[in-house]
Amino acid sequence: MSLIWLLGLVLAIAAVGYALGRTRALSSTNGDIRKLHSLPSYYGANVALKSAIPALLVLVVWLVAQPLIVSGVVSSDIPDSAIPEGSSRGLVMSEVKRVAAGLDGAVAAGTMSASYAASAQADMDDVTKRMRDAQQITPEALTPEILTAGQRFRAMVAQGKWAMTAVVLALAVAGAFWGLRESHAEFRARNTVERVTKVLLIAAASLAILTTVGIVLSLVFNTYEFFTMYPPLEFFFGTTWAPSFSGRGGSSELGIVPLLWGTFYISIVALAVAVPIGLFSAIYLSEYAGPKVRAIAKPLLEVLAGIPTIVYGLFALLTVGPLLVSIFGKDGFGWMQSGTAVMTAGIVMGIMLIPFVSSLSDDIINAVPQSLRDGSYGLGATKSETIKQVVLPAALPGIVGAILLAASRAIGETMIVVLGAGAAARLSLNPFEAMTTVTAKIVSQLTGDTDFSSPEMLVAFALGMTLFVVTLGLNIFALYIVRKYREQYE
Amino acid sequence: MYDARHTEAQVDQTETKISAKGVQVYYGDTHAIKDVDVEIADKTVTAFIGPSGCGKSTFLRCLNRMNDTIDICRVQGDILIDGEDIYDRRVDPVQLRAKVGMVFQKPNPFPKSIYDNIAYGPRIHGLAKNKADLDVIVEKSLRRGAIWNEVKDRLHAPGTGLSGGQQQRLCIARAIATEPEVLLMDEPCSALDPIATAQVEELIDELRLDYSVVIVTHSMQQAARVSQKTAFFHLGNLVEFDDTTKIFTNPEDPRTESYITGRIG
Numbered sequence: 001m002s003l004i005w006l007l008g009l010v011l012a013i014a015a016v017g018y019a020l021g022r023t024r025a026l027s028s029t030n031g032d033i034r035k036l037h038s039l040p041s042y043y044g045a046n047v048a049l050k051s052a053i054p055a056l057l058v059l060v061v062w063l064v065a066q067p068l069i070v071s072g073v074v075s076s077d078i079p080d081s082a083i084p085e086g087s088s089r090g091l092v093m094s095e096v097k098r099v100a101a102g103l104d105g106a107v108a109a110g111t112m113s114a115s116y117a118a119s120a121q122a123d124m125d126d127v128t129k130r131m132r133d134a135q136q137i138t139p140e141a142l143t144p145e146i147l148t149a150g151q152r153f154r155a156m157v158a159q160g161k162w163a164m165t166a167v168v169l170a171l172a173v174a175g176a177f178w179g180l181r182e183s184h185a186e187f188r189a190r191n192t193v194e195r196v197t198k199v200l201l202i203a204a205a206s207l208a209i210l211t212t213v214g215i216v217l218s219l220v221f222n223t224y225e226f227f228t229m230y231p232p233l234e235f236f237f238g239t240t241w242a243p244s245f246s247g248r249g250g251s252s253e254l255g256i257v258p259l260l261w262g263t264f265y266i267s268i269v270a271l272a273v274a275v276p277i278g279l280f281s282a283i284y285l286s287e288y289a290g291p292k293v294r295a296i297a298k299p300l301l302e303v304l305a306g307i308p309t310i311v312y313g314l315f316a317l318l319t320v321g322p323l324l325v326s327i328f329g330k331d332g333f334g335w336m337q338s339g340t341a342v343m344t345a346g347i348v349m350g351i352m353l354i355p356f357v358s359s360l361s362d363d364i365i366n367a368v369p370q371s372l373r374d375g376s377y378g379l380g381a382t383k384s385e386t387i388k389q390v391v392l393p394a395a396l397p398g399i400v401g402a403i404l405l406a407a408s409r410a411i412g413e414t415m416i417v418v419l420g421a422g423a424a425a426r427l428s429l430n431p432f433e434a435m436t437t438v439t440a441k442i443v444s445q446l447t448g449d450t451d452f453s454s455p456e457m458l459v460a461f462a463l464g465m466t467l468f469v470v471t472l473g474l475n476i477f478a479l480y481i482v483r484k485y486r487e488q489y490e
Numbered sequence: 491m492y493d494a495r496h497t498e499a500q501v502d503q504t505e506t507k508i509s510a511k512g513v514q515v516y517y518g519d520t521h522a523i524k525d526v527d528v529e530i531a532d533k534t535v536t537a538f539i540g541p542s543g544c545g546k547s548t549f550l551r552c553l554n555r556m557n558d559t560i561d562i563c564r565v566q567g568d569i570l571i572d573g574e575d576i577y578d579r580r581v582d583p584v585q586l587r588a589k590v591g592m593v594f595q596k597p598n599p600f601p602k603s604i605y606d607n608i609a610y611g612p613r614i615h616g617l618a619k620n621k622a623d624l625d626v627i628v629e630k631s632l633r634r635g636a637i638w639n640e641v642k643d644r645l646h647a648p649g650t651g652l653s654g655g656q657q658q659r660l661c662i663a664r665a666i667a668t669e670p671e672v673l674l675m676d677e678p679c680s681a682l683d684p685i686a687t688a689q690v691e692e693l694i695d696e697l698r699l700d701y702s703v704v705i706v707t708h709s710m711q712q713a714a715r716v717s718q719k720t721a722f723f724h725l726g727n728l729v730e731f732d733d734t735t736k737i738f739t740n741p742e743d744p745r746t747e748s749y750i751t752g753r754i755g
């Protein structure tokens with residue numbers, strides 16, 4: 001029985017349980033709803049939840065645990081003699097799994113019968129040939145040990161599947177019975193459903209948090225490994241970024257300072273473009289524009305947010321870069337060597353962030369109560385005085401939040417940097433020079449052929465970790481500002 | 491119900507401050523004010539009474555053009571203040587509102603300190619030459635708003651942190667701080683306790699010496715206590731407008747009588 005079927009069956013049992021629970025509760029009071037503690041649907045839901053949740057939980061755990069247990073058992077049964085020189089148990093085990101998959105495929109394609117696939121007397125060459133006929137990948141030399149292990153693997157997987165189906169279905173039915181027994185007038189079904197709902201919500205929240213923790217842990221682990229190979233002091237304070245890829249010899253210099261500088265410089269240029277334009281257009285849209293202008297302008301502005309960043313990257317490379325060169329390059333001021341520069345990437349990134357800042361700020365400004373504006377107008381203030389002195393201060397915490405959100409997007413942006421700012425890690429104050437950012441370097445460190453144990457590769461995790469800490473700090477700072485302001489004015 | 495105050499304050503023949511003729515107000519298709527004529531005298535307190543939704547606030551907001559801020563609102567007819575049509579093209583509503591102050595139905599302090607709330611108007615209109623001047627204005631306004639004693643130790647605490655009644659008195663003080671000639675008050679005491687109400691009423695009585703005050707109220711007693719003239723609105727019509735004594739003792743229209751005796755409303 002396939003997984004989908006099993007899932008469907010469990011849900012069907014829950015659905016039947018729902019209907020039965022409802023009717024049972026109703027019949028316990030001879031159809032008088034008012035005598036029930038809860039509405040009939042709560043009794044139904046109680047049964048459905050009790051049959052579905054434990055069964056599905058066991059299903060998930062089983063699906064995760066079974067492959068681990070099966071390969072553990074099979075691999076420990078492989079005799080040491082079956083492991084060739086220079087190989088390892090893990091490599092042999094993957095061979096075994098491939099054979100198992102091959103046998104499955106051959107049986108499915110009809111080139112061997114199920115009993116033949118499981119038989120201990122099978123001839124190596126014949127088995128290989130039949131698997132090949134079914135277009136399966138086969139080991140170069142199939143040994144009896146590997147074949148036996150593969151057959152064992154198949155058998156255990158099949159057994160496990162049956163056991164799983166049986167256990168899950170039994171649990172579903174048992175849960176339904178448990179719920180049904182409770183379906184009588186005094187049972188507080190409503191409270192039970194309430195509690196289960198709460199637990200489900202908590203589970204969802206914890207899953208999200210655990211995932212974050214998992215991501216951070218994987219970063220931490222690899223970062224630690226990097227720091228065992230490369231001195232942290234040189235990483236954090238080194239002012240040169242010059243990785244030499246292994247094989248070419250020589251030692252790399254992996255200082256993060258030029259990358260962080262590039263990240264901040266480009267982000268600051270981007271925010272300098274996005275914040276005033278975004279904020280002013282939000283103020284125009286929410287305070288001055290008539291409903292007609294608003295209905296057209298707001299969606300148009302938000303179209304900007306739907307453009308993929310790679311398109312912005314092309315815009316930087318093909319339009320903004322050359323334009324800036326024609327003004328600030330050799331023919332103009334002579335400050336700019338080529339189109340790729342901090343300015344190019346920063347301006348384009350700023351354009352990308354405008355709708356971000358403007359639509360968030362617009363919502364926040366609209367949420368400022370009209371009575372505050374009335375109060376200000378009533379004292380003889382003009383529109384711009386009202387906005388400057390009443391509306392914006394009231395909206396400030398939200399606007400700061402919007403700006404910091406935009407800042408974390410700017411820091412994390414990669415594509416525009418790669419195409420607009422170049423790949424040279426450089427510490428310079430000139431915004432018309434090419435620079436690069438942390439994210440762009442993470443990409444370039446991980447592309448190409450390098451093994452995952454060299455510092456040049458692992459540095460990507462240290463970079464990612466640093467970026468994570470920086471963004472986290474930024475968010476905490478934002479929360480702090482918002483909260484401080486709230487305390488003052490609420 | 492009628493205490494001594496209004497009898498001694500008999501209306502002398504003062505000049506007209508505000509004169510409204512044939513005022514119509516529409517909210518989209520809703521006809522909220524129907525052909526209202528009113529003459530509001532200078533240095534008098536005029537009360538607007540009437541059942542909820544009859545258009546008291548709407549009419550009050552016409553007097554300082556606050557209705558301009560509502561897109562769907564249209565005002566027709568003439569409203570003259572000191573003989574000048576306030577809906578004339580040449581009149582700047584911003585200037586007008588500095589002259590005609592307003593206190594709203596719901597207290598709406600700005601998210602600023604108590605001091606800055608009061609100083610807001612004077613700063614905008616340049617009423618204070620220096621900081622010391624401003625301090626004087628702030629203190630004077632808070633005293634007149636009957637809230638000085640409660641806030642004098644925390645002038646720099648946020649105005650939004652005050653209680654509802656304190657906030658309303660803060661808003662009254664804020665409106666006075668700009669030295670308006672006319673003060674419009676929309677149910678200024680609906681959030682106040684009897685003591686604060688008495689203080690505000692005293693303040694209104696005092697303001698009458700210099701200003702023209704228009705107050706919307708749901709309390710008959712209050713209207714009788716503080717006002718010299720009373721206008722009774724019903725379903726967008728001005729039913730009766732006369733001396734307060736007359737309205738409360740000998741109303742002409744049966745609807746007025748029913749309302750003040752509590753039979754409609």
Ligand SMILES: Nc1ncnc2c1ncn2[C@@H]1O[C@H](COP(=O)(O)OP(=O)(O)OP(=O)(O)O)[C@@H](O)[C@H]1O
Nearest residue numbers: 517520522541542543544545546547548549560595
């Ligand atoms: N902004 C608005 N948009 C549409 N209609 C409005 C608006 N403000 C008021 N109205 C309508 O105009 C009429 C008069 O309202 P108004 O607020 O002037 O009543 P009111 O006499 O002040 O009532 P209350 O004593 O409850 O404050 C009501 O029918 C109301 O629904």
Ligand SMILES: [Mg+2]
Nearest residue numbers: 546547595676
């Ligand atoms: Mg009102």
